[in-house]
C-alpha cells in the first residue's frame with residue numbers, strides 16, 4: 138500500500154494513479170532539494186527563536202535534515218512519486234526519522250511560499266554561476282582582441298564588405314554585448330533575492346513570525362512585501378529567461394559568424410579541431426558543430442522565456458498549480474546558457490584568425506571608398522559631392538575589374554582634380570583603420586585601450 142498523502146484527510150478515495158503521475162513534480166523539482174533544506178532550517182530556527190517550535194524539536198529537525206542532505210548527496214535518498222514533490226518527499230523522510238518534530242516543521246508555512254523560496258535561492262546561485270561563465274568568456278575574447286588589435290579584416294553591413302575594421306575591434310563588440318548581459322543578470326539577481334517565506338499559502342500566517350530574521354539567515358536582500366505577490370508571481374524567472382534568451386542571441390550571432398568565417402568561402406578563421414566534428418560519409422569535412430549547436434540552442438532558451446510568459450498570463454492571484462510548470466523551462470534555460478557559455482569560451486580561446494584571407498577580402502570590396510570621400514571633404518568638397526565623385530570612381534574600378542584602391546592615381550584624378558598623391562595612403566586598409574582614432578573607433582590604439590578598459594571592468 139502506498140503511503141497516505143500529506144493532505145489526504147479531506148478525501149474519500151485515494152488519488153487516481155494517472156493523476157498522481159500527472160500532478161507529481163518530484164522528478165524535476167528534486168533539483169531544489171539543497172535549497173529546500175536550507176529554507177526549512179532557517180524557518181525552523183526562526184520558529185524556535187519565537188517560541189513557536191520547542192527547542193527539542195528544532196534540534197531533531199536539524200539532525201534529521203542534515204541526514205537527509207547527506208542521503209540526497211550520496212544518492213541513497215528514496216524519492217517517491219507518492220509524495221508528489223521535493224517538499225513533501227523531504228518532509229515525509231524527516232518525519233520518518235524524527236517523528237512529531239518533523240510534522241511541526243510546516244507550522245506557519247505553505248508549500249506555496251516554500252517553493253517560491255526554493256526557486257529564488259536556486260536561481261540566485263545559478264545566476265552567480267552564469268556571471269562567472271560570462272566573465273570567463275569575456276576574458277577569452279579580450280585575450281584574442283588584445284592579440285589581434287591591429288589585424289585588418291573587412292567589416293560588413295548587409296553582409297557586403299563595408300569598411301576595414303580590426304579583428305580585435307570586431308571581437309570587442311561581443312564583449313560589450315556580454316557585459317550588458319552581465320549587468321542585466323546582476324540586476325535580476327537583486328530582484329530575485331527577496332524572501333517569500335511568511336506569505337504561507339497566500340494571506341500570511343497567524344503566528345508571530347520573524348521574516349527579517351529568515352531573510353537575513355538565507356542571505357536575501359529583502360522581503361517580498363505582499364503575501365499574495367510572494368507566492369504567485371514568477372517574474373524573476375521570466376526576466377531571467379528573457380535575459381538568458383538575449384545572451385543566447387548574442388552567442389548565436391557570433392556563432393553564425395564563426396560558421397561563415399570557418400567556411401572556405403571566407404576562410405577568415407580556423408576553429409580548433411577539438412571543437413569540430415567530422416562527417417560519417419565525407420572524409421574531408423570539418424564541421425563547426427559547436428557553433429551551429431549554440432545557434433540552435435538559442436531557440437530553446439527563447440522558448441523558455443515565451444513559455445514562462447504564457448504560463449503567467451492567465452493566472453488569477455494567488456498561487457495556481459500552473460506555477461509548477463515554471464521549473465522545467467527555467468532549469469533548461471539555465472543549463473543551456475551555462476553549457477553554451479562554457480563551450481564558447483573554450484572555442485574562442487582556440488580561434489586562429491587567417492590574416493591573409495581577411496586581407497584579401499578587404500582588398501576586394503572597395504572597402505576604403507568612404508576614406509577617399511572623407512579625404513575630399515578635407516579638401517573642401519561637400520560630403521554629398523565627394524560621395525558622388527567616389528561612387529563614379531568605384532564604377533570605373535568595377536568596369537576594369539580592380540579594387541578602388543588599386544586604380545592608378547591618374548585614373549582617380551579623372552574624377553576630381555582635388556585628388557593628390559597623398560590620397561593613396563588614405564586608400565590603404567591600414568590608413569583607414571588608423572584614421573578612426575576616437576572613442577569607440579577601430580584604430581588599433583583605441584582597440585588596445587578598449588581591451589584594457591574592459592579588463593578593468595571585470596576585476
Ligand code: ARG
Nearest residue numbers: 162166222248249252460461
Ligand atoms: N510542486 C508545487 C510547485 O512546484 C509546490 C507547491 C504546491 N502547492 C500546492 N498548493 N499544491 O509549484
